Amino acid sequence: MNAKEQFHDGLNAPDGHQNPFILLRRGQILYSLNDSKAIEFLMRAYMLESECIFYGGNPIYLSLVQQTPCE
Numbered sequence: 001m002n003a004k005e006q007f008h009d010g011l012n013a014p015d016g017h018q019n020p021f022i023l024l025r026r027g028q029i030l031y032s033l034n035d036s037k038a039i040e041f042l043m044r045a046y047m048l049e050s051e052c053i054f055y056g057g058n059p060i061y062l063s064l065v066q067q068t069p070c071e
Helices: 001-011 019-031 038-054 061-069
Strands: none
Touching: 001 019, 019 038, 019 061, 038 061
């Protein structure tokens, strides 16, 4: 099982869909695979934990969230 599948399974764990770490990692994996759903997961992580969830990581992920217009 690869990381994409592991973090997909993590979303189905109890409260997994509200776990900012799982959402962040899922978004990062999808981004690396050029999947357009990446921003959805990165945005969810941001909404739960603000920009703090992105500290210490690649700044591209926070930049993507900050550049995404609200719908």
